[in-house]
Amino acid sequence: MISLAGRDILHGWGKFVFTGIGLGLLIGVTLSMAGIYRGMVDDAEVLLDNSGADLWAVQKDTLGPYAEPSNLADDLYRSLQTLPGVARAANVTYLTMQVSPLTDDPATGDPNARARRAMVVGVVPGGFGEPGQPESLVAGRHLTRGHYEAVADISTGFRLGEQLRIRRHAYRVVGLTRRAVSSGGDPMVFIPLKDAQEAQFLKDNDAIVAQRRRSAANPAFNRPGQPQVLDAVLAAQTQSNSVNAILVRLTPHAYPDQVAADIRRWKHLSVYTRAEMNEILQAKLIATSARQIFMFLVILSVVSAAIVAFIIYTLTLGKIREIAVLKLIGTRNRTIAGMILQQAIGLGVIGFIVGKTVATLWAPVFPKYVLLLPGDAARGFLIVVIICVLASLVAIRAALRVDPAEAIGG
Amino acid sequence: MAELMTERAQGIRIEGLRKRYGRGDTAVDALRGVDMAVAPGEVVGLVGPSGSGKSTLLKCLGAVIEPSGGRMTLGDTSIYDEGWRIPDLRALRRDKIGFVFQAPYLIPFLDVTDNVALLPMLAGRPNGESRERARELLAALDVAHRARAMPSQLSGGEQQRVAIARALVNRPPVILADEPTAPLDSERALAVIRILNRMARQYQTAVIVVTHDEKIIPTFERIYHIRDGRTHEEAGEGRGLE
Numbered sequence: 001m002i003s004l005a006g007r008d009i010l011h012g013w014g015k016f017v018f019t020g021i022g023l024g025l026l027i028g029v030t031l032s033m034a035g036i037y038r039g040m041v042d043d044a045e046v047l048l049d050n051s052g053a054d055l056w057a058v059q060k061d062t063l064g065p066y067a068e069p070s071n072l073a074d075d076l077y078r079s080l081q082t083l084p085g086v087a088r089a090a091n092v093t094y095l096t097m098q099v100s101p102l103t104d105d106p107a108t109g110d111p112n113a114r115a116r117r118a119m120v121v122g123v124v125p126g127g128f129g130e131p132g133q134p135e136s137l138v139a140g141r142h143l144t145r146g147h148y149e150a151v152a153d154i155s156t157g158f159r160l161g162e163q164l165r166i167r168r169h170a171y172r173v174v175g176l177t178r179r180a181v182s183s184g185g186d187p188m189v190f191i192p193l194k195d196a197q198e199a200q201f202l203k204d205n206d207a208i209v210a211q212r213r214r215s216a217a218n219p220a221f222n223r224p225g226q227p228q229v230l231d232a233v234l235a236a237q238t239q240s241n242s243v244n245a246i247l248v249r250l251t252p253h254a255y256p257d258q259v260a261a262d263i264r265r266w267k268h269l270s271v272y273t274r275a276e277m278n279e280i281l282q283a284k285l286i287a288t289s290a291r292q293i294f295m296f297l298v299i300l301s302v303v304s305a306a307i308v309a310f311i312i313y314t315l316t317l318g319k320i321r322e323i324a325v326l327k328l329i330g331t332r333n334r335t336i337a338g339m340i341l342q343q344a345i346g347l348g349v350i351g352f353i354v355g356k357t358v359a360t361l362w363a364p365v366f367p368k369y370v371l372l373l374p375g376d377a378a379r380g381f382l383i384v385v386i387i388c389v390l391a392s393l394v395a396i397r398a399a400l401r402v403d404p405a406e407a408i409g410g
Numbered sequence: 411m412a413e414l415m416t417e418r419a420q421g422i423r424i425e426g427l428r429k430r431y432g433r434g435d436t437a438v439d440a441l442r443g444v445d446m447a448v449a450p451g452e453v454v455g456l457v458g459p460s461g462s463g464k465s466t467l468l469k470c471l472g473a474v475i476e477p478s479g480g481r482m483t484l485g486d487t488s489i490y491d492e493g494w495r496i497p498d499l500r501a502l503r504r505d506k507i508g509f510v511f512q513a514p515y516l517i518p519f520l521d522v523t524d525n526v527a528l529l530p531m532l533a534g535r536p537n538g539e540s541r542e543r544a545r546e547l548l549a550a551l552d553v554a555h556r557a558r559a560m561p562s563q564l565s566g567g568e569q570q571r572v573a574i575a576r577a578l579v580n581r582p583p584v585i586l587a588d589e590p591t592a593p594l595d596s597e598r599a600l601a602v603i604r605i606l607n608r609m610a611r612q613y614q615t616a617v618i619v620v621t622h623d624e625k626i627i628p629t630f631e632r633i634y635h636i637r638d639g640r641t642h643e644e645a646g647e648g649r650g651l652e
Contacts, residue, residue: 001531002524004517011519011560325515328474329576330504331532404503405474407511408465408588 004335005342008319019311020347023304024354027384030300031359032366034376037293039369043181044281048274050180050188051092052131053247055260056272064270065094065244066183067280074197076267077246083262085254090131091243093122093196096182099156099189102163102170116156118189119182120166122196122243125149131247134190140175146192151175153187166191167199183285185368193243201240211237301387304351309391312344316395320402328404337396344392348384356380420485421449421616422471422584427480427490429466429639440466442639443480448616450583453607455627455646456620458636464620465588467636471618472507472586473499485583504533508577508585508615510606512592514569516561516576522548523557526575533580540579547575550612551605567598571605578609585610587619596625603629 009016047066056065057072057080064070072091080089100115123132125143133142134151140160143149150171152158155178163170171191180188191199203211212234215221221233248271250259260271272280282290316323323336356377363370429441440463448454458464469475471482473489473496482490484506489496496502503509516525526544531537548554551571556564564572570590577585587606591599603619603626610617621627631648634641 002520002528002537004519007524008519321515322517325509325511326517327500328472328503328509329529329532330500330502332500335532403474405469407509407515408468408472408474 001335003342004339005346008339009343009346015315016343016347017350020350021354023307023311023347023351025358026300026304026307027351027355027380028358028362029355030297030304031355031372031377031380032363032370033293033296033300034380035359035363035370035372036366036368037290038371038373038376040183040185040286040289041282042371043185043369044183044278044286046179046181047183047281048277050135051247052129052133052135052249054250054254054256054274055248055263056277057089057246057248057263057267057269058244058272060268060270062270063280063284065092066277067284070244071242072244072246072269074193074241074243076269079267080246080248080263083259083266085250085259085262086248087251087254088131088249090124090247091122091193091245092132092247093193093200093244094182095120095122095196095200096184096186097166097199099158099164099166101158102165114157116158117186118153118156119184119186120196120199121188121190122193122200123190125192131249132190134175134177134180134188136177137175138178140173142175143190143192147195148172149174149192151177151190153180153189154178155181155187156189158189164189166195167202169195169199171195179369181369183281197240197243201242203238208238301383304384305387305391308344308347308351308388309394311347312340312392312395313398315343316340316399321407323399323402324404324406327402328407333400336399340396340399341389341392344388344395345385348388352381352384355384420583421447421452422618423447423481423483424471425481427467427470427482428478429463429470429475430478440639441470441477441480444636444639444641446618446634446641446643448584448618450614450616451611452632453603453610453617453619453630455630455633456618456636456641457622457627457633462636463639464636468586468588468618468620471584472509473502501533504529505580506582506584508580508582510570510573510577510585510587510590512589514561514566514573516569516572518561520561521557522553522559522561522564522572525561525572526579529576529580543579544575547579548572550609551575566593567601570594570598570602574602574605574609578613578615581613581615583614583616585615585617587617589621589623590619591621591623591626599623599625600629 058064059070059072062068062070074091077089077091080086096119098115099118100112124130125146128142138154143151148171150164150173152173154176158173160173160176162173215233216230222230256273260273263269263271326336359372363372424444424446427441427444431438431440444467456464470477477490479492523541523544526547527540530540530543548557553568553571556568561569591602606617628647630646633646634643
């Protein structure tokens with residue numbers, strides 16, 4: 001038996017291909033939306049991977065450092081290092097801000113034209129293996145000096161050797177890394193911890209002058225005959241001894257839950273294991289975005305189904321006379337239903353191929369990471385086929401209701 | 411009349427066929443007891459004014475609508491006797507009745523050969539055998555040279571010949587032709603009737619041609635006139651077929 005659907009598609013291939021392309025663009029958007037969600041989850045995973053930590057110690061009763069603000073004294077890490085099971089503990093700070101290169105943009109001559117929103121991460125210098133340092137570099141070296149060096153994610157567009165301005169200071173890019181992003185998808189710029197603490201808590205000159213004036217006017221600080229009190233107060237006000245979290249790496253064979261319990265009990269801090277931090281990032285930070293994307297996916301699926309149903313229904317109505325003739329000459333209902341069903345699935349297959357291709361092509365152009373997983377593509381294909389089958393039911397119903405007597409005049 | 415019917419019993423025979431549309435006061439009797447008999451190899455005309463019941467009769471003969479009473483026999487098989495005697499009317503239409511319409515109604519996305527071969531394929535015959543049978547018929551109808559063409563590439567006459575080939579391909583005992591010459595000029599209309607006569611004789615098929623067409627009415631040797639749901643038979647001129 002010949003394939004009626006195949007012959008019809010070949011006969012009107014232009015109509016099918018162009019309709020399939022239109023549907024494919026819609027499917028491409030749907031796959032991209034799924035890819036954006038996967039990218040967000042992957043960004044969260046990468047953020048945790050890049051920190052190189054087994055435990056995150058943060059301010060008590062906070063979900064910091066990624067989901068809530070957290071402040072800790074920067075000498076607390078020493079006491080954590082003495083606990084059984086702890087191999088290494090290191091301070092870290094996170095600050096999302098605008099970072100601009102000192103070099104002018106070649107096109108506009110404006111240095112701010114290449115400014116990027118980035119997460120500035122303060123880490124203890126020391127090279128590969130230090131908690132907080134990027135896991136791998138694609139060019140240059142790790143931070144080894146105490147000041148004015150930076151390692152930037154390659155997606156910032158900053159180049160090796162280029163100078164960046166962060167607050168008041170200039171930093172030379174000594175290394176480039178890849179896939180170092182915040183949970184919000186902002187690329188990371190790593191700088192030495194001391195510089196980051198200063199950048200995070202440093203006030204501008206006018207604010208410092210105003211604060212000094214207020215402190216000097218306060219008789220409690222500026223006591224007659226005791227000028228060293230005021231000096232000590234002013235020094236305390238302009239220095240920062242806070243960090244956002246302590247990254248803890250465990251010794252081999254140590255139990256993360258056991259060490260976390262010890263830190264909570266003896267150090268009065270909140271501590272999260274890798275699984276708990278993953279849960280915080282996915283359930284609290286990106287949950288709303290995920291629901292938003294899911295809603296878009298549902299709407300796009302409904303729109304796709306409506307389009308396929310409309311197209312297949314219209315194509316079927318255009319063949320009412322042929323269907324009547326086919327029924328009159330003895331074609332079974334299932335042959336006619338099969339023809340319409342195959343056409344709907346054919347349209348879906350064309351649409352899926354186009355959609356997958358365009359989604360793959362335009363994924364790198366998106367400003368945030370779009371992760372297209374083969375499993376999602378397979379699920380997407382299955383959903384497209386199911387939608388096409390459901391959408392063809394209206395047309396099949398119309399075709400089966402055609403009276404073969406319509407082929408005979410009168 | 412009874413003798414004639416017995417003689418032609420191997421074709422199609424209709425006795426007292428009735429069809430009523432609607433119920434009660436609004437009921438309309440479209441057929442009020444039609445008698446017809448067409449022998450194998452014979453082509454008869456069925457003529458009558460609009461609303462006389464031609465199309466209703468054709469639909470009943472084509473097993474598309476159910477009559478309200480009477481009897482229909484195809485060959486020696488009773489297909490209707492106050493109710494359908496054949497359970498699968500679709501198979502009956504496919505295997506025992508050929509249809510030729512006013513417009514050819516070829517399937518636009520199949521080439522000429524597959525338009526004809528589709529019926530035996532639907533009946534479950536192998537594709538190769540079905541196409542071979544289609545090619546033989548196309549050759550007999552002088553359209554073999556257009557076997558690979560699509561319907562839209564054919565002239566009106568060629569399309570109608572392909573439609574006749576499709577009607578004949580399952581070797582049905584009866585062909586119902588509904589105004590097959592309406593869109594054609596005199597020459598082509600006569601050519602179609604000649605073909606129907608030749609094919610009827612060659613394949614021993616009974617052919618009923620419903621027509622208004624004054625050009626072809628003189629070609630029939632027998633004509634059934636239908637008026638107010640009843641038929642009466644008269645001899646035709648039977649000319650123009652040489």
